[in-house]
Amino acid sequence: MSIEVQLVSRVITQERIAAYADASGDHNPIHVDQEFARATPFGGTIAHGMLVLALLGEMMRGAYGETWSTSGKLKVRFKAPTRPGDTVTASAVLSKESAESVEYAVQCASQSGEVLIDGRASVRMSG
Amino acid sequence: MTSPPRTSISAFPRGHEFSSATFQLDRHAVRAYLAAVGDANDYGDEVPPLAAVALGLNALQQQIALPEGSLHTGQEVEHSAVVRAGEALTLTGRIAQRSERQGFVISVIEFEVANAGGIAIRARTTIMAPGVAA
Numbered sequence: 001m002s003i004e005v006q007l008v009s010r011v012i013t014q015e016r017i018a019a020y021a022d023a024s025g026d027h028n029p030i031h032v033d034q035e036f037a038r039a040t041p042f043g044g045t046i047a048h049g050m051l052v053l054a055l056l057g058e059m060m061r062g063a064y065g066e067t068w069s070t071s072g073k074l075k076v077r078f079k080a081p082t083r084p085g086d087t088v089t090a091s092a093v094l095s096k097e098s099a100e101s102v103e104y105a106v107q108c109a110s111q112s113g114e115v116l117i118d119g120r121a122s123v124r125m126s127g
Numbered sequence: 128m129t130s131p132p133r134t135s136i137s138a139f140p141r142g143h144e145f146s147s148a149t150f151q152l153d154r155h156a157v158r159a160y161l162a163a164v165g166d167a168n169d170y171g172d173e174v175p176p177l178a179a180v181a182l183g184l185n186a187l188q189q190q191i192a193l194p195e196g197s198l199h200t201g202q203e204v205e206h207s208a209v210v211r212a213g214e215a216l217t218l219t220g221r222i223a224q225r226s227e228r229q230g231f232v233i234s235v236i237e238f239e240v241a242n243a244g245g246i247a248i249r250a251r252t253t254i255m256a257p258g259v260a261a
Contacts, residue, residue, distance in 0.1 A: 010165050016164075019162065019163035020163040022159065022163070023156070023159040023160040023162075023163040023164075023181075024160070024163075024181040024182065024185055025182065025188075026181070026184070026185055026188070028193070040195075040196075048199075050177065050180070050181045050184070050202070051163070053177060053202060054166060054175075055164075057166070057175060057176065057177040058164070058165075058168060061166075061170075061175070066173065066209060068176075068206070069175075069176055069206050069209045069210075070206060070207065070208060071206065071207065072176070072204075072205075073203075073204065073205045073206070074202070074203065074204045074205075075203040076203075077200060077201045078198070078202070
């Protein structure tokens with residue numbers, strides 16, 4: 001049985017990006033080196049895709065608890081970069097439901113409505 | 128301890144198997160991850176699946192060089208068991224797909240994170256990277 005999935009919204013600051021680099025070990029300069037990043041086609045630092053994706057994980061974990069961790073599945077594409085200062089909102093719309101599983105169309109979007117990540121999240125229902 | 132030399136992801140052929148790696152996330156590492164991403168869910172001693180994937184990717188990157196201009200374009204994650212803080216985790220991975228388009232190599236890295244109970248997480252990471260010069 002499907003559960004209403006609550007939105008998760010968060011400002012992605014450069015400080016958060018730096019903290020994520022430390023926590024994940026991913027110190028790619030495109031994320032943490034302003035001077036380096038200014039010289040790239042992005043024109044500045046961008047957030048790790050996995051940092052932004054974490055909002056979808058948080059959203060689904062919040063709805064399904066440990067069931068998400070034992071039978072959840074995410075499949076997404078990273079569509080656009082997230083820049084420091086962006087407010088990212090993760091959302092889900094129920095797309096399929098059966099006795100065995102539920103599936104949502106999920107996305108992360110910026111404050112301007114630009115889709116940063118989109119894809120599907122599903123949960124297998126046991127028993 | 129010396130690290131093996133890293134090879135550009137664009138140079139790995141389809142089917143290449145990476146050396147297995149071991150890692151773990153203790154409670155401190157999990158707290159640091161949750162604080163960084165801002166996740167306020169109560170995980171107890173559970174490791175958030177995406178934390179295990181992120182650290183797994185980092186372990187793989189000890190063997191993979193990502194050339195400037197590389198982009199993480201897709202991610203799939205499937206969880207089948209809870210990973211607990213402090214558990215010894217083993218990561219195995221390979222290049223599952225490789226294609227070339229307009230000077231870029233698109234590689235799909237498929238990997239599994241296993242604990243003592245078996246495979247807990249399966250993931251597929253798509254990376255688009257500048258091609259290797261001929």
